Amino acid sequence: MTTQLALDTPRIDHADALTWLADQPPECARAVIYDPPYAVGSPVRGRDDGAAGSVAGPFGFLHRTLELSSHTLTPGGIVVIFADWRRMPDLAYIASMVGLRAATQVAWVRSRPGTGGLMRSAWDPILVAARGTADAIDRAAIPxxxxxxxxxxxxxxxxxxxxxxxxxxxxxxxxxxxxLDPFAGSGSSAVAATAVGGVWRGCDIDPAYASAGLEAASRPAT
Known part of the structure; x- marks a missing residue:
């Protein structure tokens, strides 16, 4: 069963995702929101530990944080993985390496396109990976x-x-x-988690965004 935490309001910690995830009990969470700094052209956490001017460090970081996220899941729990089209194949492969199974992929579509050269981006993929078979609440026809x-x-x-x-x-x-949200940022995932009756906890390495997340958690869903 999911660990029950006596928290009246969502909590966001000022912490590094690696340390914070490692401190979570095993099999405590039904879902992990995984929206990391997935660019490989710039350092992660301000550190370039790649060779010959490249940044190889992010791949190790992504592997370890996904591995720790999987460790926190109850059987049937899910990791909701955000990335752009460039990085999603890498994250899908890493997820399979840490024992997660692809359950579905969601297309997040926007009416206001963003930037782009050949074409402007108007959607992003979201991979839903599960520990075992995703434990869906029912079989409703959700697109x-x-x-x-x-x-x-x-x-x-x-x-x-x-x-x-x-x-x-x-x-x-x-x-x-x-x-759980180890890259909580503004804390907008807290609004969604509490709206469906869940208990939410997050962390962010930037103390300024940790404060913003606490404020966002009390706002209604938009």
């Missing part, structure tokens, strides 16, 4: 497409609308289930 635009005033450069998280979490999170 694997969610339509939601970025907030008009983002508190974090990579803030996602809470409806994107809620579309997925509503399939597996039951009242009292724990949802």
């Amino acid at each position: 694997n497409v969610v339509h939601a635009d970025y907030p008009s005033r983002r508190r974090h450069p990579y803030e996602k609308p809470s409806t994107v998280y809620q579309h997925i979490l509503a399939r597996v999170v039951r009242p009292g289930d724990l949802v």
